Amino acid sequence: MSTIESDQAGGFSIRGRLMQTPTMDQFEVRPGALIRVGADGIITSISDDPATPVDIDLGPNVVVMPGLVDTHVHAPQWPQVGTGLDLDLERWLFEYTLPLERRYHDLEFANRVWNNLVPTLIAAGTTTAVYYATIDVESTTLLAEACVRHGQRAFVGRVAMDHPVGTPEWYRDVSASAAVSASVRSIEAIDALGSALVEPILTPRFAPACTDALLQGIGEIAASSNVAIQTHCSESDWEHAYALDRFGMSDTLALDGFGLLRDRTVLAHCGLASETDLTVMRQRNAGVAHCPLSNAYFGDAVFPARRALGVGVRVGLGSDLAGGFEAGILAQASKAVTSSRLLDTGTDPGSEPGSRGRSDSSIDTITAFWMATAGGAALLQQQTGLLQPGRPFDAFTIDLDAANQRRSSGLRWWPEIDDDLRLFEKIINTARPSDIGSVWINGRLVAGGA
């Protein structure tokens, strides 16, 4: 690593082994990529140049990759990560999760959690995160402030939920109009932070938690503003059947009727979405936060990512903390491949081969990493997720020699055996947050010490 350190305010240059996925079926490697980053954090040029002196010369044994996009995080659930997963979704929510979320009116507690979670995600390479906060406007604003403080690109949503049956009386908006006005106040509070990286997102929790009046009201805010939207959709047989019963149609179509399927609408899960649902998503430029680990617990099925991508739906990956329990999106990229295999073959040995699963469902690590980066960014209409001139320098590094030396790392590079694509597969499958070195967001070093 070079000792030359330029004044970052004037931009900098960096060289390493660039690996990324420009499209969902394309892998790119540039062993001696020289990346120049402007003072505004935007990449000005990338050349294949092993010789010119640069500010930070990582050498060919440090991989540089575009930053990861986590399209679905429940920030207040962070303290319970990894627990209670033997419960079904309804019990998990009412008996376990919502009581925790209620604690965040204690702003000291909120700040402690936010300032623990955000740096943890950044250290895992998550340069963009899409957060559900709480129903509390103040603690939501504090989450946005934590993102600004730590330098993370983020969408932060104050959760709207007012349904008298679908929410507990001790954790709900008192009315649809109160929910709408609190959502507007939260947008104003986050906008008032004046950050170029952090913006609000409209967050009606999911159909069972929201009255028609609330969904309609959020749809109207969306129509009159350019604020992004997130909600849950077609997660679990319970929720899916609920929507069919209440609306006489899928929640996807019902949400569309309320004006909630638009550019930058992030629909979490969608495991049970139909062909018609996928078509409507595509027509509206809405997309899916695919959360493979969480879906194994609460989804009742595997989201058919390959089919959705094949019909042109935008798909990113989500950790779904704490329905999923892994901080960081490399692990979800790996799990997206694993779960696609289990969708492809099926799981029940009591069924005949060929009738257990849904063939032609497998994806590979290239598609998975694309969803984790450029795919997630496209869903949010961000320019990140690829390292190219004109795009922000959101990136992380993996030092292969350091990983090889570290007994607790599972990443092992054997240069005599691994070609670049094999090395890429290894990174997706075996690199963990402790293997991630430096992280930059919009050209600013936010973790590690490059």
Added chain:
Amino acid sequence: MSTIESDQAGGFSIRGRLMQTPTMDQFEVRPGALIRVGADGIITSISDDPATPVDIDLGPNVVVMPGLVDTHVHAPQWPQVGTGLDLDLERWLFEYTLPLERRYHDLEFANRVWNNLVPTLIAAGTTTAVYYATIDVESTTLLAEACVRHGQRAFVGRVAMDHPVGTPEWYRDVSASAAVSASVRSIEAIDALGSALVEPILTPRFAPACTDALLQGIGEIAASSNVAIQTHCSESDWEHAYALDRFGMSDTLALDGFGLLRDRTVLAHCGLASETDLTVMRQRNAGVAHCPLSNAYFGDAVFPARRALGVGVRVGLGSDLAGGFEAGILAQASKAVTSSRLLDTGTDPGSEPGSRGRSDSSIDTITAFWMATAGGAALLQQQTGLLQPGRPFDAFTIDLDAANQRRSSGLRWWPEIDDDLRLFEKIINTARPSDIGSVWINGRLVAGGA
């Protein structure tokens, strides 16, 4: 951590927060467990005593757990961990894996890999490993020597494979009798190391790679000795159908006919084993190395662990490096739960709820950790896997305060929120090798610096 260090040759005492699973549905926690270990590495007593001075006082914020048992590891596949998984099992073996295994006649290469793999597994808390080595006797002996050197409890198997169709001509035993005699030589060479921790294991690769004469010959060695046995069984529709076609019965029953189902027989995978197969395994005291991650790639179905345990079959967990790509068994415990959920619900959203999967298949983290420790040990008829008087001190630690401080850790302990069972769930689901501190095998400190 105490600065008092006794002469380990005279035994030592240690105190921490003990967590373990005495049975498959029982969780035990002892916050101030004082464990005394004799000079022979055997636990002499455990008391609940927060006050008496001890040699190593870890305090209540360091968890002590019984060491992990990895019942299925292909040591020579370590350099390719995490790669080539888009191939089907047959192509993965012939085009990718066996060419790598052939390299190990280069003993310098073999030693490099073994001395990289074994410490990596130990650092991940794997105190016992069951290894497939190669067909080469010398490199197999070197693997056993590496285990002795690094202090790992291990079963090391020289791979026998002679089938003229099921193996490539460039990587096979020249005849059944040559395979049998090489297996005997390997047993003698490993026994000659004189280690109390490392022993040989008979290793006919799997039915397609072995002639009847070889299987018969290995069965005869087993009958006349007390050497353990390992092979693969009912992994993938391809292999399962092959066995039915060749033997007119399942490979489980065929292996039994050759005398290969006995005490300490480890059958890897068994995803497609029938009720009859499970019954025969139980009758013979044979058991299963359940490898949930690998099975998602090559198994074509999820092994029904709950059903097998319910009928009394012994089940441990295996990493199946490199069909699985995670070094360490905590991750497999977590994945065993995840894959049991996907077996329970099924994966195909195009099927109706209730007909996608096999209900009553879910296991919880307690059962998963039991398989990772006491269950795997019972399969091998070892006394490890539980910390109790009379059993060897094979154990590892997790420092909760250190994990909380480390941004790259996903393990977050919130004492005000987590009770002991929730903390245990967190450890299973979110602790990774980098969270593991000290590791002891038979009372000897083999990793970390307690």
